[in-house]
Every structure is written in C-alpha cells, then in structure tokens.
Amino acid sequence: MRFLLDTEQRAFAGSLDAMLTAADTPSVVRDWSRGDHAKGRALWSRVAGAGVFALAVPEEYEGVGRLPLDLAVAFVELGRHAVPGPLVETVTAAALLSELGDPAPAKRLLPALASGESMATVARRGSYALDGDAVAVRLSLTDGEVRLSPGHGPVRASLDPARRRTHLHPGGELLATAPPFATALLWARLATAAQALGVGLALLDRTVAYVRQRTQFGVPIGSFQAVKHRLADAKVALEFARPLVLGAAATLDPADVAAAKVTACEAAYTTARTALQLHGAIGYTAEYDLSLWLTKARALRTAWGTPGECRAVVVSG
Amino acid sequence: MRFLLDTEQRAFAGSLDAMLTAADTPSVVRDWSRGDHAKGRALWSRVAGAGVFALAVPEEYEGVGRLPLDLAVAFVELGRHAVPGPLVETVTAAALLSELGDPAPAKRLLPALASGESMATVARRGSYALDGDAVAVRLSLTDGEVRLSPGHGPVRASLDPARRRTHLHPGGELLATAPPFATALLWARLATAAQALGVGLALLDRTVAYVRQRTQFGVPIGSFQAVKHRLADAKVALEFARPLVLGAAATLDPADVAAAKVTACEAAYTTARTALQLHGAIGYTAEYDLSLWLTKARALRTAWGTPGECRAVVVSG
Amino acid sequence: MDLTNSPADEAFRAEARAWLDAHVPAEPLPSLETEEGFAAHRAWEAELAADRWSVVSWPEEFGGRGADVFRWLVFEEEYYAAGAPGRVGQNGISLLAPTLFEHGTEEQRARVLPSMATGETVWAQAWSEPEAGSDLASLTSRAVRTDGGWLLSGQKTWSSRAAFADRAFGLFRSEPGTPRPHQGLTYLMFDLHAPGVTVRPIGRLDGKPAFAELFLDEVLVPDEDVIGEPGQGWRIAMSTTAEERGLTLRSPGRFLAAADRLAALWREGGEDPFTRDRVADALIGARAYQLFTYAAASRSAAGERLGPESSLNKVFWSEYDIALHETALDLLGEEGESADTGWSESYVFSLAGPVYAGTNEIQRDIIAERLLGLPRGRR
C-alpha cells in the first residue's frame, strides 16, 4: 500500500503545469470558443508532445501503454488550465479503438491520436459529440456498432462556450460491431473527473488570491469569517474528491469511477458557485478569465454521465 | 386581502405565551417524560381553559367552532414552550369526531375534549398513538372504521422522551365506519406544523440569547460572522415557514397543509442543528433545557407525515 | 386575516388575463440583453403602455392604474403566468420612479415618467464603481458644481441595461472630504448619449452585454436633473434600495410561474422520482414567497414601514431562484448544458442574485445584527 503519486508523476504534473502556465491558455480558449482552432491545435500538439494522449494508447499502437493514473494526473492539469478541445473524447476514442476485436482500425487511427497529429471525438447516436467541427476522427456509436462518421451538424452552443457540440452524421465506414462501450465510458468518466478536479482547484486558487487582495470596508475580504468558511468548505470538497479520482484511476472499478465523476464534478461546481459569489460582479463577466472555469464546471457535471447516472452505478456497484 | 393576524389573535398568542412562561414548562416536560402526568394534566387544564382545544370543536359540541387559524396561533405558542402531551392528537381526534356521519360519538366525547376534562389520542392501526397511557379517549383507525380502543401496549421510547408512544389494543367500541381520515390528517399536519414552528422559534431565541452572553477568545461568540450567518439562515427558514403555516390554516388546502408541515418541520430541525452547534457541549446534555426542544424538533419531522409523504402531496396538489 | 382577493381585484385579474391572452407574443422575444431583443422589448413596453399595463401601480395621470400593492401582485401573477416578456423598463420603473414619487419635483415627474412608462426612455442604473461593491458608500465619482448644473466625472460599472439604454441615474460625490463617506453624495439623472459619456458594454457569463462600464468626463447635467437636495443622495438612494430589496424587485408571480413551469417539465419527463423532492421544494418555496410577500404587503398597507426584514426576502429569493434553475437543468440532463434552452438564460441571470442589490453576506450580517440583535463590528 502506497497511495501516493511517485516522484515522476509529480514531476510530470509539474512540467505540464509549467508548460500550460506559459501557454496563455485563456487566449487559446477564447479563440477556440469562436471556432478559431489555430492556437488550440498548436497547444494540442504540445500537450501530445508531453505524452498525454499516448497514456491512453497501447504500445503496439505507438502509445506508452494504457496508464490511467498518469492520465488522470495529466487531466487534472488540463482542467486546471482550462485547456479546450476534445481531450476527454480523444482519450475515450483511444480506449474504444484499443479494444475492438479487429486491430485494423486501431492500427490505422491510434498512432495519430497518440502523437497529437489528429484529434478525435466520440458520441452515442443522439448525443452530442464535442468539437465535431475540429476533429479528423469522429466515432459514432450505437449499441451494435461503431462507425467513422462522414461529417457533423451545426455547433450547438453550450453554457461553456469552449465546448462546441455537434451531432455526427449517420452512416460512414463501419469500424466494428459490438464496441466495448463500457470500457470507453470508464475512461471518459475518469478523464472528466480528473479534468473537473483540476477546474475546481483552479477556481479555488484564483478565488483565494482574489479575496486576499480585494478590499471592502477597509480590509481584505479574505479576512471575513464567512468568506473563509466558504473557501474552507470548497477545500474540503476538493481534497476529498482528489483521492477518489486517483483511486478510481488505480482500480478502474466502475463504481469507483462513477463515484469519482460525480464527486469531482460536484466539488468543482460547488467551488464555482463559491468563486462566483466571492468575486462578486467581476466574476460574472465573460471577459474576466474566471468565467472560463466557471462555465466549464457547470458543463462537466453532465458530460459522460449525469450525477444521477453516476450515483445509480454506485448503489448498484 | 389582509394576511395578518388581527389584534385579538395577537393578544391570544401573547396571553398564552405569558401563561406558559409562568408555568415552568421544562419541569412539566421532565415529569411527563418519566410518566408522571400530574403537572402535565394541570397545565393541560389551563391550556384548555384558555380555549385552545375548543378551537377544534364545533359550537354544537361545546366548542367555539372550528377555527384553524386561531388554533395554529395557539400551537405555535405550545411548541414555543415545549408543552408535552397529546396536543396534536386531541385536535386530530376532535376533527375526526366532528365529521362522523353519526353525531352521537361527538356529542358524547367532544365536550370533554373542548373543556380539557379529557385528552385524546388517535392512531392508524400499526402506527403509534402518542401518550396512549395518559388519555381517556383512544381512537383506533383502520381504513374502514374508527373504534374506541380498550387499552394500550407498553410505551416505546422516542428520541424525544416527552413523546410516549404506544400501540392501541385492537377491538373496542365501534364509533363509525368510513371515518373522515383525510380531514383528520389535515388538522394533524396543520397543528404539527404550527407546533414545529414554535419549537424552531424557541430554539432560535434561546440560541441568540446564548451566543450574546457566551464568550470565547475574549468576545461574545455571537460576534463571530460564522455564528451570525448560521443564525441568519435559521431566521430566514423560520420566517418563510411562518406564512406557510398561517396560509395553510387559512385555506386548509391539502397541498398548503403538507407544504407547511414539511417546511416548518425542516426549519425547526435546521434550527435545532444550529442551536446544538452554537451551544457546544452544553446543548448536548439532557439536563440543559435546550434538549427539550432539540429532541422535539427531530421527532416532529416524521409525525403525521414524513417529509417525503408531504412533498408527494405537494407535487400532486 | 383574509387571504382572498376582493371581487374588484379579481375583476382586475380577469381583465389583465384577457389582455395578456390576446397580446403576449406566441414566440419568446429575443433576449433583451441583445440589441435586437432590446428593441423588441422596448416595443413591447409601448404595447403594454398603450393599454395602460406597463406601470399599473402608478397614478393614472402618469399612465398607470393606481393599483395598490395587492393589485400589483395580482398583475404580476398574471403577467408571469402568461409567459409575458421580461421588463426592459424595470430599472426605471422599480428603482427610479419610486424615488421620484417620494423625492422628485412635480416638474421631474411630469418630464420623466411618461416616457418611462412607454419605454420611449429606458433607464439604466449607475450605482456601483470598481472599488465600491458592497461598500457602496466609498464612491468616488464626482459631481462638480458649474453654472446651472453639475459636471460628472469618474467611472461607474455593473450598470445594468446601460449597453442599450437612454439615460441613467446614480450617486456622485459632490462634497469631497466629508467626515463620513456616505455624506456629500448627490443623486443625479444623466443622458447616456451626452458628450463626455463613454459606454463600454460588459458581457455577462453567457456573453450577452447585460451591463456596461460608464466612463464620465465632465458630463454636464442641469440642475433640474438633481433629485432631492444636493448632498443628500445617500439617504434618498437608501430609500430606493430598501424598496429594491423589498417588495417590488422580485414579484412572487415570477417564481410561481417558474415553479409551475418546472413542475410541468418534471411531469412531462415522467415524474422522475429522484428529482421529486426538489420540484416539491420549488413549488413550496414559491408559495412561501408569495405568502411572505402578502404578509409584508399587508403590514405595509397597515402603515408599517418595512425595514431590515427585506434582507430576509433578498436571501430567500436569490437562493431559491438558483435552486429552482439548477433543478430544471438537472431535469434536462445532458441537454441542460446547452446555452439556448428555455432555462439557460434565466439560469445565468439567477446566478447574479446572491451578489447584486447587496451581497447575501451583507444581508446575513444585517439579519443577524438588526433582526436578531447580535453584536456588530466583527465580520
């Protein structure tokens, strides 16, 4: 038993954090939200270059083997920096393609996902596929088959403008029958949970910094006990979500993963509400960068499993 | 439209409050909890003498007519002073007896309930009857009939020691078939809601008084913002429960009554949790009088309709 | 105690309902926080005003119906139940007009109110400044005396409606260096298109320019646009903000209608049991808020002045509104993420509730100190 990240994992997180801090992600997010993907693609390459997507790809397809814990570590950082794009979906597509009966689609598509050369999205028929307009690989799922969708519908706006959702056109090349959707869902939820945890941690950090410098009635508002206690509650929520996320990555047990998903997302959303309240009006504006995390916290709550769906898995687990 | 108590109703509340304040109700409650009913019966007579039970009894049975609003006003005061005994049950029995097809049982039993000469309890078969050991009139209900139960089983302890619950023996004199249970339930829930509101108000008052005088770290703990805000939340909850209770008394609409029941009981319980937290250890002791209200707040939540049952009525209303 | 409306009020209700049935647009107007929507809502104000439904509580001479508060509550119930558009004139009608009725001159009322009632002039509020949020008394924008009027300079922010509105009202420091910060402030009205005014729209969380920053550089305001005595602005504004937090900022009709819509959504979705209790709480909360308001209105009608209890009201409705919308989004499931559902814009709007019109932290301090009598001074 040693439930701790090792030195390399911490260094990996640290280097991603440093790279993303230097990347001015807010301007990347704002461009992405307008459908201008240039900066986002450049950042994607650097994220891939750091090895993030390869963590979801087996070695035989030019990944580094499937390492969910390292992937979770990376996704916390991606969430912390509000990196846009089909991050979770690319990982989900990789999980799905890795486990098809026929290795041909994996051989053809996975190396480019691992290297960052292409992005992927994935959706069940009827659901939205994130960033269908930006990706090369669009996996369209039904209960019985997975197809390479030939195109996508218009973008449907999300409360998080960086999440550009589209329906996928039906038809297209049949990649496999009986796709391993349960496995894909595990990876999707795990990655979303980690991303949400990162979003929540960023919201807390930014709010702590804000209340230390914002003064009202002649003192920093961070000296008011009501402010302190709300932030303390956010800290408790996030610090108890964190081990669930890492534990789920370690076990990949469906109930653990569902528990991590709902808890990390609720903690992030609670923290978003607190962040908004403690920033006051400035936090309510789209132009202030806080909004990039606030809106994402809301959207991630229902992505890849609503709170109710996740709790249903927990009680049946 | 004039949604305000009139001068007489306010004076009625004030005189009950004064009478009960002088009555040392905590010692009455403690005796009652041990099964010593002497002081409780004496207090009952005074409550009846003030006209409380007559408010649930039609004039033809020596009441003052059925006045649910005045009754609610009275029950707020009874709750505020933690008066023990089958208060709600006596009112419920009166509502039930008033509306039987055959007037004979009402003629025989109601005058004594109105005057306070006898107390009543009432229960559906399988449920507990409060204070079955203390009363002369035990109404036992099934879907099809109401009987005068010949006796009661042993007392089952409640988290509120003043609530001495018993099963009623089956059989006994048949008073009527097809009893108007829905009406009885309305009165039971309304009276419970008002009582719970009074319990919550007392808990708030006592806690406010406590935090003004209790010092820690050299200042009254009531000067800490975390303490203030918890009490403010209790105040909001109670002040929005109050119009629901009075409104339900005015309309006797089942959804209004159920809404008042669940809201007043939740507000009282929330206030109990706050009261306990802000009193610290002293509040956690049976010997400190606060406990009389704390435990009642918990017990009333499920009496005559759980929160879920009440909410079900609201959404179907 | 009488919880029924008078026959006259019910007749008024029937008249309002009939008018709304005939006039409320079948399709929702575009968002009033867009240029197109703003214009559509302004036209709707004119349509209301044409049949004297825009300002029912005002005297008839200004376009109203002299409705008392109970009749106003009836109107609001019908208005929101009918799904009628949001009120682009709300700032002027519920904040500025009461101040003019109480502190303005005859001349000001005659000049300002009729065009407010028709939507010809839409008003923005200009209270806040970048460094004065909850601490409203620390305003620094200046009003400097000049010949026949005042020159306004400084910066206002969070000015709702200002992106598209015509005029604005707010407080300005006319006497610098007073012993206490809320002294020496003057309440003024000014033109958003006057020379020296720069309006910079600010996008809300959903990107819509629901408010703006105002940069003022020696903006000339004639004396006739001062409300009350110069230097007395704080007292005058406080009577307005007490009103704002009190009865008229959020009418019960709004929440009754929202709760009914929520319950309908829940029923249409098959009465999901996991959400039942939250739907019930939304219905209960709307009823509680309605009854609380009736009680307050009854006290007000009986001559009582509503004081700090309006803080109870503010905390309740602002948190209620968010909870209701969160329940709605949860009922929508994945669809709830979308920015264009029938609940999205009002969800975003609800999020501002606990912040504006005095943060809920301030309101809880007021409740604790002024209603419960707890010691002041530490926060």
Add this chain to the structure above:
Amino acid sequence: MDLTNSPADEAFRAEARAWLDAHVPAEPLPSLETEEGFAAHRAWEAELAADRWSVVSWPEEFGGRGADVFRWLVFEEEYYAAGAPGRVGQNGISLLAPTLFEHGTEEQRARVLPSMATGETVWAQAWSEPEAGSDLASLTSRAVRTDGGWLLSGQKTWSSRAAFADRAFGLFRSEPGTPRPHQGLTYLMFDLHAPGVTVRPIGRLDGKPAFAELFLDEVLVPDEDVIGEPGQGWRIAMSTTAEERGLTLRSPGRFLAAADRLAALWREGGEDPFTRDRVADALIGARAYQLFTYAAASRSAAGERLGPESSLNKVFWSEYDIALHETALDLLGEEGESADTGWSESYVFSLAGPVYAGTNEIQRDIIAERLLGLPRGRR
C-alpha cells in the same frame, strides 16, 4: 502508487476476520454509556486483549502486534465490518497512549499501558472546563506543588467515559500568571476514585451519562503521574490532539461499515428512489474517507508529519456521519423517531461530532488560515 495491501497485511486481515467471526457477540452489547454496558464492554476489551487484538498498533511488549498504520486500518475495517462492539478503551488507547509513547517515561509506559490494553483500567479524558470550550488555553484548574507531587483543584467537564471510568488525564495550570495562557500548563494523570474527586455524570441528549463533570479539591497526584516536563503540558497535549483529529480518531472502517449497513437497509426497504442519491453519497463518502486516509497514512509512512490537514478530516467525517445517520432515520420513516432502533444511539453520538475535538468553526478557520493562507485575526 499501490492501492493494494501486501500479502502479509491480507493474511493479517484473514486472521482478524476469523477471530472476530468466532468472538463477536451475536447480540449487540448494552450501550457502553450505561453501567451494565460499560462492564460488558470492559469484559470485551479483556477478551480482545487475551488474543492481542485490543491494541494492535502497540509494540508486542505492551500487548500489541506492532501493526503499522496500514495494518491498523485493515484491522479497523474488519472490526467494524464484523459489527463488533464500540471500544470503551478508546480514550486511553488513542489519546493517552500515543502521548505516553512520545512523551512518557519507561516506567509510566510499563505501569499504565498493560492495564489499559486489557480494559482493567479504563481512562477518561479531562480536557474541557466550563469556561474553556474551543478556547482550550483558558483553563483555570490548578496543579499546586506539594511534597512529592501536585494538588489538583478546580472543575473539569465533558469528561467522556468518566461516569464509569477508573482514571483520567488532562491539563492543569501549574504556573499562574504566565504571559500567554497556554504557558504554565502541566499534563497529569489522576485517579477518579482518589480523595477529593467528585464525579457528577452528565446525561447526553438521550439521557445516557456519556460524560461527567469532575470536581477536584486538592487531589494529590504523585510526581510519577506527570507526563513530560511540568509547564510543558500545552505542547504535549497539542501533539495528542493533532493525533486525535488526525488518523486515529475515526477510522475509515467505521464509516465503510456504516455505509454498507445503510445500503443494506435501503435495499431491504425496496430501494426507495427518493433516498437513492443520499445512500449513494454515503457509500461515496466512506470510500473518499478511506482513500483520503490511505493517502495521509502513505505520507505519514513516507516521513511527512500531518499538520493542519487533519482539520479537513475532522470537518469531513463529522458532517458525513450526521448525514449518514439522518438518511438512515429517514429511511426508517416514523420508526426513526424511536430511541432504540439500531441507528438511534449512533445518531445521537454523531450529533456531537461537529462540536467536540475542536468545533468545526475552529477547524474551518484553521483550514482557511493555515491551508489556504487567508488573513488571520478577524472571525
């Protein structure tokens, strides 16, 4: 990262489980807060101790098994999963013993620990005083130097277990008038049956005497019962209370077992959908607390000292425990009002969680100031 137990730990688990299967009483013991139940629980401690299961984390020489924290966690999981009785020796084992291991003498350990391990001596804690709740440094009970020892006088309260226990430990002011209140305190052990000690049991909300007031009137305590240096009691106690709030006060096994019981109750009742989410949250919370504890234990094993993060732990478990019990009572419906269900006593016990071992208000101040770096000084 390795979230699995070693084969040796799993063998230990199997051994513990087998022993518990064979020994745990089929019927619950009477409440340990009654005289009869106290005696029964004391006998159970002896039964545990006979096979070296009462203090598994202690060294073997004192009756333990030298279990590290991970093995202790395994033991606790099995212990509560087996539905084994509450631990009447908890105060001594988890509060006093760690202090003796860190600050006591060889002689004290040899004299005190063996009888603690067998339940022959049951210890009460004597921290609080009537005027010193959260403000523990303001203690006024005195220890006055006398020949070969100290004379204790004053009043202690909220002394848990003291109604029926044998001995107690606490802080006493041995140097009056020190510049700061937490200086000049001495950590002492004393006999509850010594001349000069009066024990007044205090009934908990459910009437059971779960704690007591202690009136001390020149109670003679020999020097051998001073722990550490006289005057250094605060520092010594703080290392104990940090431990108290940290890993060992509430083991994850306790909540895992409670959540499983709750889920079983929910399933037996037909999986009421209205309560599903709360049952799920109980299961999730137990898992979160288990994993949080594993992480803390791993850091501790790696040589890190656990500091203010124990405040996160305290807030979490204390509020979790109440929520879990409220859900259980709600599942019981009207029956949940009863004082003798399988959930009643632990519900009442849970209510004390946010108050004792440092109120949650204090814990949140610590989290804000020491973990988040917010300014101190105002509350």
